[in-house]
Amino acid sequence: MIKKNKEDLAALCTLELGKPYTESLVSVQYAVDFLDWFEGAIERTFGDTIPAARGNTRIFTIKQPQGVVAAITPWNSPLAMITRKAGAAIAAGNSVVCKPAPETPLCALALAKLFERAGGPSGVFNVVTCGAESTIAVGEELCHNDLVKHLSFTGSTSVGKHLNIACAKSIKRISMELGGNAPFIVFADANLDEAAQGLATSKFRSSGQTCVCANRILVHASIFDDFSEILKKTIDRTFVYGSVWDRSVTFGPLYSLKGMSKAILHLEDALSKGGRLVTDGPDATDMELGPNFLKPVIVKTGASWKSMKFMEEETFGPVAFLIGFDTEQEAIEIANQSSLGLAAYFYTQDISRLWKTAEALNVGMVGARVGLVSATEMPFGGIMESGIGREGGIEALSEFLETKSITLGI
DSSP states (O other): OTTTTHHHHHHHHHHHHOOOHHHHHHHHHHHHHHHHHHHHHGGGOOOOEEOOSSTTEEEEEEEEEOSEEEEEOOSSSTTHHHHHHHHHHHHTTOEEEEEOOTTOHHHHHHHHHHHHHTTOOTTTEEEOOOOGGGHHHHHHHHHHOTTEEEEEEESOHHHHHHHHHHHHTTTOEEEEEOOOOEEEEEOTTSOHHHHHHHHHHHHHGGGGOSTTSEEEEEEEGGGHHHHHHHHHHHHHHHOOOSOTTSTTOOOOOOSOHHHHHHHHHHHHHHHHTTOEESSOOSOHHHHHTOTTOOOOEEEEOGGGGGGSGGGTSOOOSSEEEEEEESSHHHHHHHHTOSSEESEEEEEOSOHHHHHHHHHHSOSSEEEESOSOOOOTTSOBOOEETTEESOBSHHHHHHHTEEEEEEEEEO
16 A cells, blocks of 8 residues: 555655655655565564473473554654554564654554555554654653553654653563764775765765764875865765755755754854865855755864764764774774764775774674665664664564463473
8 A cells, every 4th residue: 555655655755854755755665665574574483492401391482472562753754664663563463553753743644544444453553643742741651551562762862761761660671773973984995986975875865864874974084185075076966956846856955943953053063163164054045945954064174073063962964074083993983982873884995994893883783885774674773872672674573572482391
């Protein structure tokens, strides 16, 4: 049903979120991909037979669903974030209560209606909408209600911590995909054109409004200026601006004035501390495309980068801050200077450095010579304050299953 209604769903996504329509179509397909994947994964859910130490027993395990799963989903990907959670939970045999973000309820309601039209059993996929004023109360109910056996949340680290504490009171199972502050490292031997294209994908996809967007961009001093110019040219030829309904447009506005204000705050903070623009800054042509529109901006941070706001906070907008480094060890140390560990990216041609860097980065996902780490078949998630558990791939089913051990006397 989703495939048959993909254009209407994409239109809803664009209306709610402001994504370019072409990008919304990609989002719909991504949502479908999760359902296709988990439908096939059902057949790979099985237990084990375990050799028993005592000769008069046999031990085996079975996998059983948990019951009711609550899914709290974010506004920045209002379709795929639902199917990634609900697809896995339902495939594992659970029912789902989904609370979408107050900003984007229509996409969730449309999915529920399509589930019904497709013949989905009543009560298996449920949507609870609420306004911003009721979000805390609904979240508390999902945390404390004994019928809910698992809470799956995607959102900020601060909210995740609050929900974690609330769920801990009843030892409720949780899985959380929280904030990121992804480093993106360009080593001296990198293919600069490939690295620039990878950064354009990582940093500016969805106008910089994804949790895995590159936020701290580390570039070796010997190629710093060259890479800056190549990145600027890559952006100029990659993105098309205009009406979000124009299928040739590939870059849209930020979701809200709040998001716009944060991106501008980070930009102004960097410039006030010695940062220099590589691209043009915000101007009248941006305003012509709407109050929340900000074209991609590149900033060379200079010597005061350690004190700039983007080092501690996700910018969540299309402003790329470039930091120079001199040694491989220095780059790794800067990259790991964060309590968040969701994603990281790097480019190098050296195979030894590739392996060492991938293993050294304190994150749950690494893009080695790629700028995109999201895929239905891979486990998606972070470490430290970036989350608990994994979504996507075969590991996602395990999040929503209980393992029962059975010892049989013979």
